[in-house]
Amino acid sequence: MSKLQPIAESIDDALTIAGVEYSSRLLIGTGKYKDLEETRQAVEASGAQIVTVAIRRTNVGQNRDEPNLLDVIPPDQYTILPNTAGCYTAKDAVRTCQMARELLDGHALVKLEVLGDEKTLFPDVAATLVAAEKLIKDGFEVMVYTNDDPIIAKELAEMGCVAVMPLAAPIGSGLGIRNPYNIRFILEDAIVPILVDAGVGTASDAAIAMELGCDGVLMNTAIAAAQNPVRMAIAMRKAIEAGREAFLAGRMPRKRYASASSPDKDW
């Protein structure tokens, strides 16, 4: 009797961003958690290796003894991805990245987002292009948040962004993948990793993004605003893995009529 051979897990299916290999394709944000302990637990449960943070003014003199975020997400264990959330101009976004680089001792990987409007948090694409170009010239490795426009996505990749991250739906909306056809267009022409950033609401949304062929998903609110964030972090880890495996496996063709799974009855 032959022993069951376990199928090789896709251990060599790494996500490579700016020359660094990651085994996890789930990237998570650290906003909106109840406290730092919940943040720590959710990050750990998610298995994420790349974790986004925001850059803000310190509360001068008020929090000397409070733990801070980088104590619970140590930069020697995680790839910290500073973002430019809250920036509405290219200049502001570039400044924020420069501050982040100083803060993180020369760290070049950043998540660029230049927002256009508070209501939708849609990107200001024209300003995003300007900021991306400046940052790339200045030596940054830019992962860029953009809308699901294939033309712009291509331009950002050709410009030298290390990853292009189209939104699935507005930031924090949890509406899921609103335009899978556009995401697919973006994937067809991809020359850098494409990650869905923003809009995922629950595990099936993450799985759909991965089944479409996305290289990864970046999310925050879907985990942080779940009733049980740590449990949702686990769900998201599994969904990302399942979706990736399904994509690599190749789904069966859709058919209009039934097709029996058992052979015809012959007795």
Added chain:
Amino acid sequence: MNITVNGDSIEVPAGHTLANLVMDLAVGDQRIAIEVNEQIVPRSTYEAYNLKPGDHVEVVTAIGGG
């Protein structure tokens, strides 16, 4: 002399350096980055950086965000 730190106007002694200011601010062992008049000041130069009246100082750190 008067300077602005994170939007607040404060008084510091003449000849105050950025290193002195960091001590005053009690940011503890948080990782921070500092900009003076929109120019990043590398951490290694805080000791030698003399503040001037009217300087606009921004002190930032990493916080939760997505």
